[in-house]
Amino acid sequence: MSKKVFRNIIQFSKSYKTYLIPVFFLGIIFLTFLSIHSNEPLGTSSSSGKCSQAKESFAVVELFTSQGCSSCPPADKVLAELSQIHPKKNIFPLSFHVTYWDYIGWKDPYGNKEFSKRQERYAYAIGSRLYTPQAVLNGSKDFVGSNRSTILHAVDSVLASQSSVSINLKSKITDSSLDISYTIHCSSENFDLNLALVEKGITNSVKRGENSGKTLSHENVVREFQTLSKAKKNGSTHINWNFKGKDLSQFTLIAYLQDPQSMKILAANSLSLK
Secondary structure, eight states: OOHHHHHHHHHHHHHHHHHHHHHHHHHHHHHHHHHHHTOOOTTOOTTOTTTTTOOBOOEEEEEEEOTTOTTHHHHHHHHHHHHHHTTTSOEEEEEEEOSTTGGGSOOOTTBOHHHHHHHHHHIIIIIOOOOSSEEEETTTEEEETTOHHHHHHHHHHHHTSOBSOEEEEEEEEOSSEEEEEEEEESOOSOSEEEEEEEEOOEEEEOOSSTTTTOEEEESSEEEEEEEETTOOSEEEEEEEOOOTTOOGGGEEEEEEEEOTTTOOEEEEEEEEOO
16 A cells, blocks of 8 residues: 555545544444344244233143043043133143044044144154143143142243233134134244133043043033134134034133244133133
8 A cells, every 4th residue: 555545544534533433333323223123032023012011921731631541530630620720820721632542432522633633743842752641731841631739830830931922812702603803912923823612511421431430520621623823913713613502601712822843832811702
């Protein structure tokens, strides 16, 4: 570099130093702003300033059970106890009746092959074996469904943590369907929204199989289940169900947002139909 060019650079710097200094500090402020807003937690959105303030705790307990399994009635009682605690606490118990015990001689009237497949997905994601009664908590941990003390302790532990993601629900009931509208706050659109219509106060007599001669009672039995893949932040859907002549106070809609890869549950809410 020649001496003449060097002198020109020095002269230019002296002439514009009063402008470069404030520009320099403005650049620092801008980069700091970008840094803060690029480090948001997974699943949240900066579109709402309320995300960091409105935090909720929840416990979704999915029990995989069957009327053909002799070990399941004690687990059904534990789930019934959890259903009594809700809504004092944000506990959302769901009873999924599987079908792979039907071969013994009693076909579970509430069994669904899709529920058996759902349990298989959990076994793969969590790394557990397939068994009944199996309770899965917030999509990430599993327990023997009849182990009351362990489950209650685990539920208390997850209720101590909070999530900024939340779900609002509205519904309209006709004789043949449940129309649902929802809003998901502080979440991206990469997650699945599960909608479960559950019925409580179910009792029936088992005629054959391992529980032959017993009268079994169940709470929060999943009667219809729907998953909206990559759910939008605002949307609507409906569940076909014959409500004519039914006691609506026995039904509840439970909605929960779930990562389809890890199966971790991010938020949950419920709506009584009456």
